[in-house]
Amino acid sequence: MAHDGILRAPVARNARQRGPREDTLDSAPPAWAHWALRWRSVTTVEPSSLRRRFSIILIAGRWSAEKHPEAIEPHLWTRDIAAEYVADTLNAVHGQWAGCNRDTRKTGQPLSAKGKVQRVDDLRAFFLDLIDWEWITPRFDPRKVLTGPLSVRAQLGPNPRIIDDASWAKLMAAGLTVEATDLKLYGSAAARAASSEHRTYYPIEMVRALIGVWLFAGLRIDEIRRLELECTRRDEGRDDKTGAPFPICLLQVPANKTSRAFSKPVDPLVGELIDAWRAVRPSQPDLIDRKTRQRQQFLFCVRGELIGSSYLNAHLIPVLCRKAGIPEHDSRGALTSHRARATIATQLLNAPEPLSLADLKEWLGHKHFSSTRHYATILQRRLTAAYRKADYFARNVRTIQVLIDRDTIMTGAAAEGQPWKYYDLGDGYCTYDFFAKCPHRLACARCPFYLPKGSSAGQLLSVKDGIDRMLENLVLTEDERAALHGDRDILTQLANRLAAVPTPAGPTPKALGTTKDAFIALSELRRSLDQSGD
Ligand code: SF4
Known part of the structure; x- marks a missing residue:
């Protein structure tokens, strides 16, 4: 065409390094x-x-x-x-x-x-x-x-670098509305000179089909590039429950590094975008598939060449990011073609009616389950919901109200041994600074650190100025958690076991003559803790 004056110069292939430099x-x-x-x-x-x-x-x-x-x-x-x-x-x-x-x-x-x-x-x-x-x-x-x-x-873990939901949704919206004017110049100088007025080295219909495959088919970049021209097949299915018909689009995936060629269902939109591209695709010569060594027609083939291997990653995805208003990198690194595969696989596994691992293995074309399990990442929000449901913090950590006597601290009396910190046990206070370490804290043995609220010192405290009220976290033991949940047997066991355990002040509950009845009722303590902010 250059010879006949139709083109100013022969259209050059994109320069490509072959072999080592x-x-x-x-x-x-x-x-x-x-x-x-x-x-x-x-x-x-x-x-x-x-x-x-x-x-x-x-x-x-x-x-x-x-x-x-x-x-x-x-x-x-x-x-x-x-x-x-x-x-x-x-x-x-x-x-x-x-x-x-x-x-x-x-x-x-x-x-x-x-x-x-x-x-x-x-x-x-x-x-x-x-x-x-x-x-x-x-x-x-x-x-x-x-x-x-x-x-x-051991540091090599599975790394399905999924794209977060919000960014993925924006990428989808950008990809499905892409126009020729969104694209940037691409290719060698000669190739650019031969581009259309819309600056698309590749026809926009092909770019749209490429984006559709990338967004919905979960293919590797090599599989995308090697899709055959007739890679889609249409069918109709029927819903199990309602019997309503629905369209099926099967995409024929070329042989890849681990599996033979196979077909997978994809969104019918992919088929429509591919059809739109096929309708305007200029005829292309057969090319040899590098994997099968067979001559065939490729879907993404223009000017006698497969689409550039870096076109999607280096050109198209940055264009989509710009159109979507999201950065080209996130906390997991650059947005690449393979991250779509990880994202789609993870979403399919985390859907309300998820694919089974076996189904996902087939859909991704994996040979081994171990490869599919890399994608079986539980989405953070699902993990968070499950964690909330488990109620770990509420089950294991309680808060207790603490009264801090600022005056006693300021006057130096605290340094001389005066109580300054009062843990509210319900009908009394524990004045032991390290209440959390007392083995009797949930069934106070009323050692010398105990101050009944009804005592004159206790009553004075309730009307005293300069008292700060705070909450302190208590991490519960297994026994305590069971006792707080009202298991009376465990409560009795706890009391019996503690009877011979010394209090921080020295004497054991037995020596103090603290009988089982004298224990602080756990219901009161529980109420105290619950009121304190549970
Ligand atoms: S036994 Fe003594 S130290 Fe333990 S909670 Fe009761 S008053 Fe505080």
Whole structure:
């Protein structure tokens, strides 16, 4: 078209780096880089894992050149060298032995637990490959030596970084109303020059379909990009209870890293958005699916290329965040395509009529339950509701009213041993400063610290100026909790057991002659506590 003058210049593909950069390779010792490239040429690991593992292999080469220049080839590594590599990795920081790292935002910061484990695990996989392929004769067992300590592995927890409800609702609203004018320029200079007047390198119908799939289908980004052109199937179901018909849209998910191709139900809106895109989609050549090696038509294919792998994360999600008026990062990190999958999965599990774990496993296309359980996070609000229901605080903590005699403190009489703090027990006060530690606190033995309200000192206190009233928390023991809930047997047991236990003043209730009848009635105490703010 450029040749015929229809376009000003040929439409260029977006520039893309293929293979390792030269400066990255140059920063590793040549002998080690040779092994790394040889490994790279035959390994069958997934492209994303390949890139990470290859860079980690080069990191190990640079480390080796610095620490053991006598062993800069894998077959020269010994058990001690491998163990030293693991130890150094546990203390490594970002950017260390990383060659020419273009992303320097974290340079100098300690590696995360995941980063440490990956550096060790990927190098172990490299050594195991070399041994399996009989390229080297092992001088140590990588399975035993190249392994991260359990303490670090224990820090690797499931991390379904869900998006909070409010932000998710705003993203949905923004996604379902997106217009061409909301989009930003995208692609190389030549590609931008060829964009439509609405600045959409990708047609808006395709962008809407892409957003619909992202918002409702819970797919991995690789699955989204590899959706076949005819990936939807319509059907009709009937409600079990009412018999009313409802539309069904089944989405055919391509084979992924753990499962074969399968279909899953999605909101019919997804089917409508895909249909709208298919209606205007220019014909595209067949492309080879990188997973199945089959030639096929892809849904998200324009100008003979699949949609850019970073388009959703780096371009579209920021656009939606701006339109929705929410930040591109939250407390759990950047909003990414995968967080939609985590959010949808968690919401399906926490719905009023939730999917079972087995159903969710099928829906997500997981091979193992262990993967699905990562998403089985209980939403905070549901946890909070359950916690409230459990009534932990009210069941275990009570408050008691305390009278503080400011005058006694100010005049210094408190320092000379005068009572200044009075715990209200109902018909009397406990003047022991550490009332909470008294074993008889719920069945006061009326030791010398006890002050009856009816006594002259007790009556004086009730009319005295300068008395502050406060509440103090009491954490209840199991026996006390049962006694406060009116279990008379436990009350009697408690009383019997305390009969020989000394009071803070010294004598036991037995020695004081405090009979069971003389105990403060727990009902009074309970009323006192309840009135105090329970
Ligand atoms: S036994 Fe003595 S210290 Fe314990 S609550 Fe009764 S008055 Fe206070």
